[in-house]
Amino acid sequence: MNNENQQLVNLVGIKKVFYTDDVETHALNDINLSINKGEYLSITGPSGCGKSTLLSLLGLLDTSTSGAYQLAGHDAASLDRDERARIRNKEIGFVFQAFNLISDMSVAENVELPLTYREDISKEKRKEMVSQALEKVDMLHRANHFPSQLSGGQQQRVAVARAISGNPSIILADEPTGNLDSKNAQSVMTLLDQLHEQGATICMVTHDPKSAARAERTIEVFDGKIVADRTTEKAPLIAV
Numbered sequence: 760m761n762n763e764n765q766q767l768v769n770l771v772g773i774k775k776v777f778y779t780d781d782v783e784t785h786a787l788n789d790i791n792l793s794i795n796k797g798e799y800l801s802i803t804g805p806s807g808c809g810k811s812t813l814l815s816l817l818g819l820l821d822t823s824t825s826g827a828y829q830l831a832g833h834d835a836a837s838l839d840r841d842e843r844a845r846i847r848n849k850e851i852g853f854v855f856q857a858f859n860l861i862s863d864m865s866v867a868e869n870v871e872l873p874l875t876y877r878e879d880i881s882k883e884k885r886k887e888m889v890s891q892a893l894e895k896v897d898m899l900h901r902a903n904h905f906p907s908q909l910s911g912g913q914q915q916r917v918a919v920a921r922a923i924s925g926n927p928s929i930i931l932a933d934e935p936t937g938n939l940d941s942k943n944a945q946s947v948m949t950l951l952d953q954l955h956e957q958g959a960t961i962c963m964v965t966h967d968p969k970s971a972a973r974a975e976r977t978i979e980v981f982d983g984k985i986v987a988d989r990t991t992e993k994a995p996l997i998a999v
Contacts, residue, residue, distance in 0.1 A: 765795055765796035765797070766793055766794075766795055766796075767794050767795060767796045767798075767830070767831055767928055767929060767960055768792070768793060768794035768817065768828075768829070768830055768929065768962075769792075769793045769827075769828070769829045770790050770791060770792040770793070770816075770817075770826065770827070770828050771791055771826055771827045771828075772789055772790075772791065772825065772826040772827065773787055773789070773790035773791075773792075773813075773816065773823045773825075773826035773827075773828065774787055774788055774789060774790075774823060774824045774825045774826055775787040775809075775812055775816065775821070775823050775824050775983075776824045785983055786809045786812040786983055787809045787812055787813060787816070787823070787983045787984075788982075788983040788984050789826075789984065790813065790826070790983075790984070790985060791985070792978065792985065792988075794929070794960065794962060795960075796928070796960055797955075797958060797959075797960055798960055798961075798962075798975065798976060799951075799955045799960075799961045799963075799973070799974045799975045799976070800961065800962045800963070800974055800975075800976045800977070800978060801962075801963050801964075801965055801970070801971040801973070801974035801976070801977045801978070801991075802814065802962065802963065802964045802965070802977075802978045802979075802980060803964075803965060803966065803968075803971050803977060803978070803979050803980070804966075804979055804980035804981055805966075805981070806966070808980045808981050808982060808983065809980050809982070809983040809984075810964045810980045811933060811964060813964075813980065814931055814933055814962070814964045816828065817830075817851075817929075817931055817962060818847065818851050818853060818931045819835060819838075819843045819846065819847040819851065820847070822835070822836075823836075830846070830850060830851075830928070830929075831846075831850050831928045831929075833846055833850075844876075848873055848876050848877065848925070849877065849925065849927070850927055850928040850929065851927050851928070851929055851930075851931055852921075852922030852923050852924075852925065852927035852929070852930045852931070853922055853930075853931055853932075853933075854915070854918050854919055854922045854930060854931070854932040854933070854935045855918065855933050855935075856933055856934040856935065856937035856938055857938060858906070858911075858914045858915055858917075858918045858938070859918065860906040860914055860917060860918060860921075861906075862905065862906050862907060863905070864905075865902065865903050865904065865905055866893070866898060866901050866902050866903070866904050866905070866906070866909070866917050867889050867893070867902040867903065869906070869917060869921055870889045870892055870893060870917065870920045870921045870924050871885055871886070871888075871889045871924070872921070873921060873924065873925055874888060874889070874924055874925055877925065880925075888924050888925070888926075889902075889920075889924055890902075891924075892920040892921070892923050892924035893917075893920050895920065895923065895954070896916040896917070896919050896920045896923075896950060897916065898913065898916050898917055898920060901913065901917075910943065911938055911939050911940070911943055912939055912940075912942070912943030912944075912946050912947060915935060915936075915938075915939060915943070915947050916946075916947065916950065919935075919947070919950060919951070919954075923954065923959070928960060929960045929961070929962060930951075930954070930959055930960065930961045930962070931962050931963075932951065932961065932962070932963040932964070932965075933963075933964050934964060934965055934966065935947055935948075935951070935963065935965075935970075936948060936965070936967060936970055944967075944970070948969075948970055948973050951963070951973065952973055961974070971991070972991060974991060975990065975991060976988070976989070976990055976991060977989055977991050
């Protein structure tokens with residue numbers, strides 16, 4: 760891809776401190792990280808190292824204690840709560856370990872939900888975007904089903920469809936295969952591979968070396984610091 764010079768994410772000197780009673784917990788310390796459009800990045804490290812905190816900051820779900828963060832040209836520090844929510848909804852697609860689908864909403868309604876907060880998208884356009892997203896993850900035939908009628912792998916495919924339905928600038932995946940068996944995990948990772956091949960920018964937190972190997976670049980976090988940033992030999996695309 761010819762996106763090397765299109766910087767999408769830039770973190771400079773990011774620190775995150777949690778305060779509880781008289782205790783300070785330094786979750787992140789002096790994080791410097793840039794992500795270009797079209798990159799596929801994995802963030803690895805032991806439990807408690809700060810990788811999920813880093814993903815929360817990237818996703819505008821939390822704010823840093825200090826440092827600067829720019830996302831798609833937006834200065835995160837200057838955004839108020841409403842602006843953060845609006846930019847998060849437009850620029851970021853989330854894929855969570857626990858799927859986070861709403862049980863009493865159909866597959867199509869789950870995928871459409873983030874789009875309903877977008878004033879720039881008509882109802883007719885929303886329906887079209889939902890169909891396109893479900894088709895990309897091969898779940899259009901399940902549009903009227905409910906999450907309880909789906910396997911874990913199918914639910915995660917729906918979660919991916921929800922993440923990409925609004926054409927976000929970046930997909931943030933937090934342990935996307937953590938609740939899946941090996942077969943469904945392989946299927947979801949192959950889906951992410953395919954989305955990347957189509958131009959998606961993906962940043963994934965994972966503790967699984969096999970999942971991390973799917974990315975083209977790996978960031979290793981330890982004790983709240985980036986201790987390695989390396990290009991990886993991407994695993995081959997496997998059809999399922």
